[in-house]
Amino acid sequence: MNVLLLLLILMVLAGLWSILTSLLLRATIALALTSVLLTVVMFQMNAPLAAVFELSVCAGLISVVFISVISLTHRQPLKEYLARRQKRILRFWPLPVLLLVVGVGLSFVHRPVHIMLPHPTAFGDIRIMMWQLRRLDLFGQILVLLAGVYGVLILFRGNKNGN
Amino acid sequence: MNYLLIFVPFIALVLVNLLPKKLRPISSFLVLLLILAAQSIFAALAPFGLIRAVGAVRMEHLFGFHLLIDNLSLLLLLSAGIVGFSALMVAWHSIKDEDDRFNFTNLLFILLIGMNGISMLRDLFSLYVFIEAIAVSTFIMILLYKAREAYEGALKYLILSVVASVMMLSSIALFIMFCGGTSFEVIKLSLVSSGALARIAIALFICGLFIKGGLVPFHGWLADAYTSAPAPVSVVLAGVVTKASGIFTLIRLLTAVIGFSPATKDLLLIIGAISIVIGALAALGQKDIKRMLAYSSISQMGYILVALGCGTRLGLIAAAFHFLNHAIFKSQLFANAAAVEEQTGSRDLGSLGGLAQKMPVTGITSAIASLSTAGIPPLSGFWSKLLIIIALWVSGNYFYAVIAVLASLLTLAYFLTLQREAFFGQVSVKVSSVTEASAGMLIPAVLLSAMTVGLGLVFPFVIKYFVR
Amino acid sequence: MGIEMSQMFWTFFIFFALLLVEGFYCIIVTYNFLRVLIGLELLMKAVTLFIIVAGYLSGNLALAQSIAITVIVIEVVVVVVAAGIIIGFFREYDSLNIKNARSMKG
Numbered sequence: 202m203n204v205l206l207l208l209l210i211l212m213v214l215a216g217l218w219s220i221l222t223s224l225l226l227r228a229t230i231a232l233a234l235t236s237v238l239l240t241v242v243m244f245q246m247n248a249p250l251a252a253v254f255e256l257s258v259c260a261g262l263i264s265v266v267f268i269s270v271i272s273l274t275h276r277q278p279l280k281e282y283l284a285r286r287q288k289r290i291l292r293f294w295p296l297p298v299l300l301l302v303v304g305v306g307l308s309f310v311h312r313p314v315h316i317m318l319p320h321p322t323a324f325g326d327i328r329i330m331m332w333q334l335r336r337l338d339l340f341g342q343i344l345v346l347l348a349g350v351y352g353v354l355i356l357f358r359g360n361k362n363g364n
Numbered sequence: 365m366n367y368l369l370i371f372v373p374f375i376a377l378v379l380v381n382l383l384p385k386k387l388r389p390i391s392s393f394l395v396l397l398l399i400l401a402a403q404s405i406f407a408a409l410a411p412f413g414l415i416r417a418v419g420a421v422r423m424e425h426l427f428g429f430h431l432l433i434d435n436l437s438l439l440l441l442l443s444a445g446i447v448g449f450s451a452l453m454v455a456w457h458s459i460k461d462e463d464d465r466f467n468f469t470n471l472l473f474i475l476l477i478g479m480n481g482i483s484m485l486r487d488l489f490s491l492y493v494f495i496e497a498i499a500v501s502t503f504i505m506i507l508l509y510k511a512r513e514a515y516e517g518a519l520k521y522l523i524l525s526v527v528a529s530v531m532m533l534s535s536i537a538l539f540i541m542f543c544g545g546t547s548f549e550v551i552k553l554s555l556v557s558s559g560a561l562a563r564i565a566i567a568l569f570i571c572g573l574f575i576k577g578g579l580v581p582f583h584g585w586l587a588d589a590y591t592s593a594p595a596p597v598s599v600v601l602a603g604v605v606t607k608a609s610g611i612f613t614l615i616r617l618l619t620a621v622i623g624f625s626p627a628t629k630d631l632l633l634i635i636g637a638i639s640i641v642i643g644a645l646a647a648l649g650q651k652d653i654k655r656m657l658a659y660s661s662i663s664q665m666g667y668i669l670v671a672l673g674c675g676t677r678l679g680l681i682a683a684a685f686h687f688l689n690h691a692i693f694k695s696q697l698f699a700n701a702a703a704v705e706e707q708t709g710s711r712d713l714g715s716l717g718g719l720a721q722k723m724p725v726t727g728i729t730s731a732i733a734s735l736s737t738a739g740i741p742p743l744s745g746f747w748s749k750l751l752i753i754i755a756l757w758v759s760g761n762y763f764y765a766v767i768a769v770l771a772s773l774l775t776l777a778y779f780l781t782l783q784r785e786a787f788f789g790q791v792s793v794k795v796s797s798v799t800e801a802s803a804g805m806l807i808p809a810v811l812l813s814a815m816t817v818g819l820g821l822v823f824p825f826v827i828k829y830f831v832r
Numbered sequence: 833m834g835i836e837m838s839q840m841f842w843t844f845f846i847f848f849a850l851l852l853v854e855g856f857y858c859i860i861v862t863y864n865f866l867r868v869l870i871g872l873e874l875l876m877k878a879v880t881l882f883i884i885v886a887g888y889l890s891g892n893l894a895l896a897q898s899i900a901i902t903v904i905v906i907e908v909v910v911v912v913v914a915a916g917i918i919i920g921f922f923r924e925y926d927s928l929n930i931k932n933a934r935s936m937k938g
Contacts, residue, residue: 202840209847212881216851216874220858220867228870239877243900246888251900255880258908263873270866270915274922296857303853304846311842330894331901338902340370341481341493347377348474348501349909355467355504356916489899496906503913507920515921519865522914526872527859530852533879533903540896541841541886 205245212238217300221293223286229267236260250327366431369441369480373399377473389462392469397452400476404445407438431484436619439684440483440604440612443691446815447603448476450808454699455596457804458706464508468596471508474501475600479608486620488539488546488569492532495576495609499525502605506593517588524585528575531568538565548620555621566622570614570631577610579669580639583662587646590658595702598654602661603695607687611668615683624675632673637767639666644774648781653701653711656782657694660737663775664690670768671752674759681827682751689748689819693733696812700730703801703809704786713782718791722798725806727787729813734779736816739772744819747827837889844885851878865918865928869911876907 212235219231236259243252331339376399380392410433433441452472459465478498485491503525506518539546542561543554555562578586586606590598622628643663650656668690671683703726704719705711720727736745749772756765800806851874858871880900887896922928 206843209844212877213847213850213854216854216877219870219874220854225864225866228867232870232873235874235877239881242881243884246884246893248884248887248893248897248900251880251884251897251904254901254904258904259873259877262908263911266912266915267866267869270918273919274866274928292861296854296861299857300850300853304850307842307846307849311839327894327897331898335490335898335902337481337485337487337490338493338898340374341490341497342902342905344374344474344477344481344497345493345500345906345909348471348497348504349912351467351470351474352500352504352909352913352916356507356510356913356920489902493902493906496910500906500909500913503917507917510920510924512924515917515924518917519914519921522910522917523859523868523872526875526910529906530855530875530879534848534882536899537879537882537886537896540883540892540899541890544890544892545895546899 205242208238208242208245212242213300217297220296223289225271226268229264229271232267233260233264236263366433366484369403369484370431370477373473373477373480377470377477380473381470389466389469392466392473393452393456396469396473396476397449400445400449400452403441403476403480404449407442407445410438411435430486431481432486433484436612436616436684437483439688440479440608443604443688444476444479444483444608446812447600447691447695448472450695450699450812451596451600451603453804453808454599454702457802458595458702459508468505468508468594471501471505472600474498475505475605479604482608482613482616486548488548488551489536490546491613491616492529492536495532495613496529498605498609499576502589502601505597505601506589508594508597511592511594514592514594517585517590517592520585521589524575524582528572528582531572531575535565535568535572538562538568552621566617569617573610573614573617574635576606577614577665578606578662579610579635579665580642580662581635583639583643586662587655587658590661591652591655595698595705599695599698599702602657602698603691607665607691611665611687614669615672615680615687618672619680629673629675632669633761633764636666636669636671636673637764639663639669640767640771641666641774644771644778648774648778650778651713653704653713653782653786654698656713656778657697657701660697660775660778661690661694663771664694664737666771667749667752667768670764671755673764674755674761676755676759678751678758679755682748682755685751685827686748689736689744689816692812692815692819693736693745696733696809696816697730697737699805699809699812700726700733703805706805707798707801713785716786716792717789718787719798720787721791723787723800726801726809729806729809730787731783732813732816734783736820738776738779740776742817742820742823744816744823747820747823841885841889844882844889848878848882848885851875851881863930865921865930868930869914869918872914873907873911876903880904880907 215231215235215238219228219235222228222231236255240252240256240260243255376395380388380395383391455465455468459468475498478494481494482491485494503518503522507514536546538561539551543551575582590602593601618624640663643659643666647656647659647663650659668683668686671679671686701711703723707723708716710716732743736743739746739749753765753768756768855871855875855878858874859868862868880903883896883900883903887893918928
């Protein structure tokens, strides 16, 4: 539990960093770090398969997507960047305070919840779960992926009109 | 039969994409048209018992999941078939580029599979997955032409849609924790025993559905998305897609899982009434035809919600009938708007005028649909509005009944504005050389307005179909 | 649910809430579409965490894992599509600023 607590605190801090940092590239790295920490949390909770997915897809693929978008779109002069950095502090200082207030506040209002938890399902194995009980989700996933493929075909294709 | 409804379009989609490049656009168009027509006919005839026998074949063992068709599913299947058919007809004439047209049909395939799935599912998480498939293809469809102003609509929709997903997924996580599963039966069973947390989870899910359906506190994205989308896309979006992922799922949850508690009823009535009034008022002030129709669509969804809020059987019937009516007349109005834009190159009410002389068919059909939306007898919209108002009155919600009546006057007002500015009056300079739209654009309009008139005239027979 | 279990749930819930606060703050305050996307990603991270926690606490890890995997796949598709839209937006407006997009309010 203590390890989990530490990891979760680190995760929130990494998320905070990804918002506060003024460089987009650093924000992406921080996001990937959040993802990696989530992966470790999942390993700690005995969910290795989801953890592997999170690591390879979220920490890996999404970072690549982010970095390529940044490299395609970002061209900001240094001067402007420095000027904006000052303004950013004004907009973002409430966030850490807010986080602290929410965290401390919530830890005080805790009331024990008395609810009967359901019995764990008989199908404890993830493979059976995925391939036999949740096939419809897999079908849905294929659908979403197909939509994504068309999205890439349409959105990333250059403009036909030549501009 | 249930399984065919999602597997036939899927296999067709895959096969069409394997064809040689030259054949693809025409073949995908024809195949999808055939599938949509077949689906509409199936859904329209199924309640009369003609196709019951086919549905009895059980194939659960083969696929490992359940898909059940009930009357509510048939409602969505029918609306999806009709609206998809008209959108495809519009697309064939208004999308000039062959690649764009092919991409449109492919995405329409995915939307169709998604909607058919939603209509038959009995599992909260699978529902979410299918809703997300619809949402993703919608983002892309809005940007089919990559028009400059479409980016804002698509991005707004994307951001709000992810927020909605976060709400729905949190609710699903709570259900996993406290119910041990996500299928409707499991949730329904444990709703009885568990208290506040289950209610919070339900509230979160419904909130997410409200965002996806564009109801009033969360309607910001809807007008931009509808207005900036290409013409056939706004036909299918406004006609059925946002309703499938918002209102329809809500009806399904209410009838199959949650039931009508007093708190739910109040929530539905209040949100519905606000949607009706704000949608109608906002539509009154618009100058862009499509934007006006988009706000009108928010207002009509409010009617459906209010009808649901009665919590009675009559209310449910009224909601279902209005759902079908709305799919018919709203997609027709958008198809008319597409025809007007195609012929005049403008959607601005200020610069149009006297189009009824130049485009008689479009003018007449659009008048029929407008009057049906405003609830003028004997068109089908009149009956569903009448049912809604009766349901509200009978269940004792007099205040909401009065709002519904007054707002339908507002509806009449903005549609009269639309008709006067666009179709009647002096022929403006801009439209003096305009001709009638091509046959492909007119077929869906004529078909849909025939349905509006026909449904209105044979209403006593149709109502039996909904009562069951 | 025992007291200890309930406490564990609350602890996890606090972290979930903190991540949500971060994400929503980021979406509301920033003007850059990429940063909005980062905020959305943080929200999705929070939800993935919550799903796994739900499975962990209730002993339904198999279900929670299979759901989390589906969510991750969907998340990636949404992010890729969003990236495509953002790149297109940049090509049109030559900037990622949200304020530029506020041209057609109605």
